[in-house]
Amino acid sequence: MSANGVKSLASRRAFLLQLAPKTERRIEGAILDDSHLRGHRLRDGQMRGGLREPRKAPLVIVGGGIAGLCAGWRLLQKGFRDFVILEMEKQAGGNSRWGENEVSAYPWAAHYLPVPNRGSKLVRELCTELGLLYEGEFEERHLCHSPQERLFLHGRWQEGLEPEVGLQKADREQFQRFAGLMQEQAASGQYTVPWEPGAKASALDRMSMDDWLREKGFDSPYLRWYVEYGCRDDYGSLAKDTSAWAGVHYFAAREHEDRGPLTWPEGNGWIVKQLLKKLAPHVVAGAMVTQVAIGARGVRVLTETNDWESKGVIWAAPSYLLRYVMEGAPDTSGIIYSPWITANLTLDRMPRQAGTEFAWDNVIYDSPALGYVVATHQSLRTRIDESVWTWYYPLAAVAPAEGRKQLLARDWAWWREFILNDIGKAHRDIRQCVRRIDLMRFGHAMARPAPGWMFSPARAALAKWGGRMVLANSDLSGLSIFEEAQYRGVGAAERILRVV
């Protein structure tokens, strides 16, 4: 009898579900990246053969991400114009790549630039040149509009990412103590952006952020989530896999004078577009470097179709690729890369919600993903109907190699369900709003500041490595943010100019 009852209840439930508003609309979309295929052929040594057209360029920059473009930016400033930037993808930008559709432009990865501190001279110089910074003030339209961030916690949205709803007194005290400690750390002056110029070797780097929290007696689940979120967001790693020094850097390195950050519909793609205004003639897109040979008087750089003869090379592509293209490559095995996947969802309408407005960054507490960013948020319209949301997910819970396997194994439909279920926790009607989901997988999205790596001799040696070829990727810094990429790119440009 009870079995019958249960059965009847189950069929009843199905009946009720059928009466709910129509949910199963057709959602289009695809996985858009394919460079891992070429990357794997490179890894397996299958791209060495074939005829190549000889070309000449005094200086070759490999990689058209922020590091490569900023290297070019500095070269042009110095009046050096004879260089090419070889970009493997169809479009320059690297982790600042962007897309555009009928609704909006949208980012594929990096989507903002924190308001730079007074001490971050290089970033401020670029901001001034791009018209973002004028007479000491940042242009308001490029700063993130209100409301900036919100968190879905205990079934409702709250303003800001720091959990506030449902905290006990002890939780609040821990947040206060944490903020106090971060202020102390910040006051030491050693947490600068970029980090290397200000940093002093620290015991903190040898422990994980998780250990540090435990040592300091932080056990509030809300605080731990908050710190964990920071690590996943900036480094793609859990607190237990992140250097405590880097973890503290995330919280202690920003002055937060102006309400920011700087952001655009296409994310940091906007900065790429501005840089390309001057650099576009130098960029050769769709050119994957298959071999590099360093000689006494020059460097040969082979792509699938060209054989570049140059006096010097800036390697601004991810450093781990070196071992597949050259003999005697420097040892990059210490760099751990976090795998990520991002999705862009095109929406016919925003989900319904009462009493709260969509923020730019919308985070769901206790989700393995990082939430979604609204690309139309910077629009000047008072009324947004259609929109594009960028959803971010670092595969931090498993080892990076396992994460990369998962990226390759799971198909689009699997991710569609995963993403809609994740966002569905906060927006029940999300399936009725989305018309398209496109995915981009990043097997080696960013270098992660694993405990002990940032201050290791191996990393320092890698950063200084080179002669006719120098390295410039942000992975040399151990953390992948715009400012590090710019710092490495500009530094590499200045070093190579002494050679070429």
Place this chain on the structure above:
Amino acid sequence: MAVLLLISVFLIAACGLVYELLAGTLASYLLGDSVLQFSTVIGSYLFAMGIGSFLSKYVGRGLVTRFILIELMVGLVGGLSSTILFLAFAYTEGFRFLLYALVILIGTLVGLEIPLMMRILQDRFEFRDLVAQVLTFDYLGALGASLIFPLWLVPQLGLVRGALFFGLVNAAVALWTTHLFRDRVGALTRLRVLCFAVMGVLGIGMLYANTVLDLADSALYADEVILARNTRYQRIVLTKWKDDLRLFLNSHLQFSSRDEHRYHEALVHPGLAAVAGARRALVLGGGDGLAVREMLKYPGLESITLVDLDAGMTELFATHPLLRGINKGSLTAPKVKVINADAFVWLEGHDGVYDFIVIDFPDPTNFSLGKLYTTAFYRLLKHHLSEGGLAVAQSTSPLFARQSFWCVAETMKAAGLQVFPYHAYVPSFGEWGFIMASKHGYEPPASLPSGLRFLTVSMVPDLFRFPADMGPVEAQPNRLNDQILVRYYEREWREIAR
């Protein structure tokens, strides 16, 4: 068959609880004081169930037929209960009476169900099993209903459709029972026709639930609703009482025809009359055409461009006879050009320069509207203002939202404009504030157009004097990346509402 009947118990118990919860919720929504409403509704409902149980002893022969009829009655009355209550609230004074009458009626009928069901089942179980089984399913149904109600019924179906849906469940149980007892019930066809009839009524109710809600909407407004229209952006409601027409946008009073002349004369004339030789004018917002009506009193103006987001609104005010009566057909005047666009985006995409600009946006109640009150917006505005021109913005009430008002002034200043705040009394709004902005100073006008009902030349300078309780207070400028105005506004109006 016993199992199937127990499932019926589960369903009718769920239905019974749903009606009780619906009545309590509706009463709380419409009357407030949820503790009182829920206590009295639950109390009367349980009491009525007692009456039903008592009455069950008078049901003698034809148990099953009676049970089916009672199911149908519960389904019909319970299913229509929300509809009846909504309409009663909208159109009668008797909401409370009807509420408790319905609660007692439904309670009594539901009170009959379980005793009858137990008697129907009495031959199939031992007495102690019977009581255990029936009550178990009864309480299980109650649990089911109490979970379904907040999690699914209210959010997905709403109150009107939710009640109708559970009415259908009752009717379905009735129909099902005719099937189970097809051998024992007489007049089977007649009973089944009755079942289908009840289901038909409830089904039609499901289809027309929205109309019911629209009808009930009128309950929100004190006066007779003579027009209600949903545009893409807002709900426009026009009410009339004697000669007073009132316009509500999303339930916010926009104007009352009795005193809108005060608002619109104060909005337009202190500025426009002071711009010598004004030729081109721009209105941002103001889709009702009332500011334009005032501006048409200046023959020197060659063109007036009105930019309003909502085509539904401007069309309505250009064509509806009553509304044309109020704005004197201003929106179809030859000088006037109406553009439906988002004002910020439109300004960004055009380079026209104007001698007089009216900014008549809704109050900054949220961050989306707040964008229209930012330094970025006013900087853009400045590019569209001629050297000798004036711009004026409605800027909420300096009395009720004092810091918000002075925040708008501060924001315009931060955008590089000179500001001249003033205010006027509009009875249906209270003290209302405006901010005049220019590039090079402001002098009150030496004359005004004839035929004004509120303003006189001599009183214009007085508008710029503020009593002590409305005077300047410190406020930060409102920026896109830090919309402090929305926070001021929310806080100040919340304090008023308290």
